[in-house]
């Protein structure tokens with residue numbers, strides 16, 4: 048597929064964009080990356096995703112596809128020559144979609160909340176929920192990986208991509224909050240998986256450096272504070 052056929056509207060710190068980049072790399076798809084600025088979104092983004100006005104948007108032969116998980120499924124269906132991302136078994140596929148939805152609807156919002164919440168009691172409550180989440184995800188890893196290295200078994204699959212794209216922000220929040228949310232002593236499967244995932248060829252260089260995200264988090268936090276300060 049020629050490079051000009053595929054464009055990705057994205058932003059470097061977005062885990063949802065990183066998710067699509069990992070899937071594109073797995074499928075060895077050449078693409079053009081168009082960096083968006085949230086305070087000055089391009090006409091192309093507004094036209095391509097008029098409903099949410101968010102990245103990522105994949106543009107394939109001038110057709111826009113929005114929402115990262117939908118894009119990953121689209122890539123899997125169109126680039127069938129590359130390694131499969133979704134499992135072939137319907138039950139395994141349903142399970143993979145279930146965990147991806149859990150990660151987006153429950154787990155990641157908690158991680159974001161921990162980053163922005165102030166007050167020790169509130170933080171402890173969120174940390175407790177995230178720790179419960181880690182235990183659930185460890186059990187899911189043991190079940191789905193069937194003794195292999197990834198949720199997808201021997202290869203990176205749908206849950207790996209859905210979860211792995213958050214590993215940069217996970218490390219950044221751990222650093223900001225001074226705690227471990229995926230701890231080798233508590234969830235050894237997940238801890239080893241995270242290392243394995245980050246060093247995979249399709250992932251290397253995609254997930255931003257922890258310190259870069261920590262710096263960005265400080266800027267976002269300062270902006271939030273300024274916005275909520277009495278005028």
Ligand SMILES: N[C@@H](CCC(=O)N[C@@H](CS)C(=O)NCC(=O)O)C(=O)O
Pocket residue numbers: 058060061062063085100101102103113114115116
């Ligand atoms: N559910 C969406 C989430 C995408 C999303 O939240 N994108 C953020 C960046 S991480 C964005 O574009 N924010 C811009 C804005 O809210 O104005 C997906 O999976 O693609």
